[in-house]
Amino acid sequence: MPKSVTLKPGQNQKFTIKALDQRGNNIAIEKASWSTTGGRIDQSGNFVANQTTIGDIKITANAPKANLRAVANVTVISVLKRLTISPNKISLDPEERFTFDIAGFDQANKAVSSLKVSWECTQGGKINKDGTFIGGYKKRTVIVIAKVDEITESATVTLNSVLRQLVIYPQDNLLLKPGEQKQFTVVGLDQYQTNIDITNQNICWEATGGTIDDNGNFIANLDSKGTFTVKASIKSFPDSDIKHKIFIIGLHLILISKILSALEIIQDSRTIKIFMYFMSANQLDLSGESNYISLISEITTNIIDVNSWFQGIFTDSVIRLLENVGRFCIDVSQIKLSTCIKVTVPPVLTTLKISPPVIKLKTTESWTFIAKGFDQQGDLIIPDSIIWNAEGGEINSKGEFVAGNFASKALISAASGSIHASIEIFISQKSKLSLADESRLDLLPKSLKRLLLNEEYKLDNEQFELENEEIISLIEYRSQINNLAFIEYLLRNRQFNFYRTQLFYDGYSFEEFACEFDYSDYLEYMDYKSYFEDKYPR
Numbered sequence: 001m002p003k004s005v006t007l008k009p010g011q012n013q014k015f016t017i018k019a020l021d022q023r024g025n026n027i028a029i030e031k032a033s034w035s036t037t038g039g040r041i042d043q044s045g046n047f048v049a050n051q052t053t054i055g056d057i058k059i060t061a062n063a064p065k066a067n068l069r070a071v072a073n074v075t076v077i078s079v080l081k082r083l084t085i086s087p088n089k090i091s092l093d094p095e096e097r098f099t100f101d102i103a104g105f106d107q108a109n110k111a112v113s114s115l116k117v118s119w120e121c122t123q124g125g126k127i128n129k130d131g132t133f134i135g136g137y138k139k140r141t142v143i144v145i146a147k148v149d150e151i152t153e154s155a156t157v158t159l160n161s162v163l164r165q166l167v168i169y170p171q172d173n174l175l176l177k178p179g180e181q182k183q184f185t186v187v188g189l190d191q192y193q194t195n196i197d198i199t200n201q202n203i204c205w206e207a208t209g210g211t212i213d214d215n216g217n218f219i220a221n222l223d224s225k226g227t228f229t230v231k232a233s234i235k236s237f238p239d240s241d242i243k244h245k246i247f248i249i250g251l252h253l254i255l256i257s258k259i260l261s262a263l264e265i266i267q268d269s270r271t272i273k274i275f276m277y278f279m280s281a282n283q284l285d286l287s288g289e290s291n292y293i294s295l296i297s298e299i300t301t302n303i304i305d306v307n308s309w310f311q312g313i314f315t316d317s318v319i320r321l322l323e324n325v326g327r328f329c330i331d332v333s334q335i336k337l338s339t340c341i342k343v344t345v346p347p348v349l350t351t352l353k354i355s356p357p358v359i360k361l362k363t364t365e366s367w368t369f370i371a372k373g374f375d376q377q378g379d380l381i382i383p384d385s386i387i388w389n390a391e392g393g394e395i396n397s398k399g400e401f402v403a404g405n406f407a408s409k410a411l412i413s414a415a416s417g418s419i420h421a422s423i424e425i426f427i428s429q430k431s432k433l434s435l436a437d438e439s440r441l442d443l444l445p446k447s448l449k450r451l452l453l454n455e456e457y458k459l460d461n462e463q464f465e466l467e468n469e470e471i472i473s474l475i476e477y478r479s480q481i482n483n484l485a486f487i488e489y490l491l492r493n494r495q496f497n498f499y500r501t502q503l504f505y506d507g508y509s510f511e512e513f514a515c516e517f518d519y520s521d522y523l524e525y526m527d528y529k530s531y532f533e534d535k536y537p538r
Helices: 241-281 289-302 306-333 435-441 446-452 468-482 485-491 500-505 519-535
Strands: 004-007 012-014 033-036 046-048 055-063 068-076 080-086 089-092 097-099 101-106 118-121 125-127 132-135 141-148 151-159 163-169 181-183 185-190 203-207 210-212 217-220 226-236 335-345 351-355 360-362 366-368 370-374 387-391 393-395 400-403 408-416 419-428
Touching: 004 012, 080 141, 080 151, 118 125, 125 141, 132 141, 132 151, 163 226, 163 335, 203 210, 217 335, 241 306, 351 408, 351 419, 370 408, 387 393, 400 408
Parallel strands: 004 068, 089 151, 360 419
Antiparallel strands: 012 046, 033 055, 055 068, 080 101, 097 132, 118 141, 125 132, 141 151, 163 185, 181 217, 203 226, 210 217, 226 335, 351 370, 366 400, 387 408, 393 400, 408 419
16 A cells, blocks of 8 residues: 555655455465565565656565565656756857747656746846846846756856947146147947957047047147047947847838839939920920910820829828938947047137337337237237347337437347247437527428427428528528438428439439439539538538
């Protein structure tokens, strides 16, 4: 007893034997012997199913002296003993989908069907009930675990390094001058913040406030001032199944839009040919209104179809929609990584201007010049230091200039580093007239008074007439001061109409005279010259 039993591998069962006579009453018999077709049983009837046993087993008890024999049936059921996950090891990209296969085997190493598998994984990924795994970016290794009842099996997933970040170098000393050059490089980092090779990637460089080439060589604009951005970006193909599918969809949509566009062009071409056919086939006299209306009506009837017109507009809209959606799918599916840094271009001195730019001084007269600095955008900036230099006078470090003792042109220059500026000023002879002489000048015309005081003045700018005696008197005043220097100056002016040719005859070469020669004027000139040379010998 019992006569039949169902066991699992490794389970045990106690069997007993009872002898009955013809009336069904218990009788004593000799000790029975036990045997089995599978598993193990001792002589006390204790049966144990083997771990590898499966199927039906017969348990037999024999009592030879009583000529009795009894049989019991034991069924050892199939029990899942182990699981296998395929593959057991795999390398995947983050966000790449992969479905694991699992198989179960019983104690006889036969496949077990209809497994109810419970899936799980360690941190760094996720897996659904169907065994589809998706890795993340935080862990390098993830363990996938399959469990059926108390039986478990695991697989190892190694997540590949993928480009996740760009870093631009250098990241310091980014203070540039206008026109200065800086070489930038970009380094790729994976999800574990380790370097990853990006030499085969198409790096796109962009910059504000300057120009940058494909190699990352940045040059600040000459007029740049402020904070600007240098940007590096990479766009690559899809890195996951979903993105790859979106990419393929985008390509197909663009292809369909191109095909529809080509078909539409063909249809438009056929319509034009039909129109030209009707125009050539109807070479009628269009001078009459009836003939013209008849031709237009025929063309309209055969060519212009309102439904076709609306259909064309609809087709154009569909073509544009397909193309836009396709390009959107391609953009979404591609990897886009970018990084940027800030570059500062401070205001720097680019121009110096000396103020005042135009001035007229007399000999030994002083004046203080100011050097104003301007940056690359024309805004005022204070120069670090100014070095002053002067020709035709003396100037100190504060820009205080003292004119020399002789009438001449003076060159004033200022420098701050490599920036230079200069102006040219005129120095005229200071008047040596006494106060009494100056009071007598008040009787003369204003223009002649200026001339006597050695001020820059051209007689051509003001018309006036003088008698010869007045001119002679004027020249006498001047000749007392510096001999004939003023006489020569006055004789070269418009009052006496002495021109270049005349003066050339007497050894002069004044470039400012270019008028016609008048012989009577020359004779007049010679008279005045002889008079003054006799009265004021050199």
